[in-house]
Structure formats: structure tokens, C-alpha cells
Amino acid sequence: MEFEELSDVEKRALEIIASSGDTGVFQNDLWKLLGVNSRDTSRIVNKLLRRGLIVRKPAVNRGRRTYLLLISKAAKPRRKVPTKIDLRIDIDRFIEIPCFNCPFIHKCYVGGFYNPITCNWLEEWINLNVIRRQRSSK
Numbered sequence: 001m002e003f004e005e006l007s008d009v010e011k012r013a014l015e016i017i018a019s020s021g022d023t024g025v026f027q028n029d030l031w032k033l034l035g036v037n038s039r040d041t042s043r044i045v046n047k048l049l050r051r052g053l054i055v056r057k058p059a060v061n062r063g064r065r066t067y068l069l070l071i072s073k074a075a076k077p078r079r080k081v082p083t084k085i086d087l088r089i090d091i092d093r094f095i096e097i098p099c100f101n102c103p104f105i106h107k108c109y110v111g112g113f114y115n116p117i118t119c120n121w122l123e124e125w126i127n128l129n130v131i132r133r134q135r136s137s138k
Contacts, residue, residue: 014054
């Protein structure tokens, strides 16, 4: 759907209709909510209908014939069904990182005398744990 081509009032109308959910909005109430006249509302509704963003059903509201406006299924955002994610983490692998037991950690920073980029302990741990695991999983 290309919502960029809609004017501000058309976007507002679409938001009002969408927020009404399954109950919908009567067309003769929409123009009052938008603050425009009924003729402009008819043009807005027709444009939204042509684009397939809404559906219109004949209805009676306060004794007057009108239309019930509902958001179309094509315009409804599709929600992804959340997948179950296992968030358990084996913290033992992280505790083995040499930085956690390093006596110089408080003085270690990139560009400093103690530097994680040039640290032999960290490089050795990465070679043993990360690079080997990647090679063995291939």
C-alpha cells in the first residue's frame, strides 16, 4: 500500500476508521470527526475505496441511511506470530573470557598500554574458543 500518496486528511480518516476496529465508523459521523463537510468526506471515502484501503457497507444510523466504513483486510497490518525464543544462556563460556579475570582490566582500553586489540591472553582465548568452533561447525 502506498500511503504516501494520501493527503493528511485522508490519512487521518484512514486512522480513524482503522482505530474503530471491527465496529467501524458511520460515514455521516466521519465528516464531523474530520472537521470537513460531507461532500469532501464522500470524496475521501471514494478515494480510500478505490485504493482498497476500506470497505463500505450500507447501514442505518440514527434513523438515516448511511454507510458503515471498515478498514479492509488488505490494509490491516499483518502481525507476525511471535516465535518462542529460548533465552537461556550458558554463562560459563563468558566467564572463561580472560578479561573477566584480568588484573589489568581497570587500565585496559583501546590505544592504552593494556589494549584489548593487542592482548595476547584475549587473542589466545579467541583462537581456542571462537575460531576453532567456527571451523568445526563448517
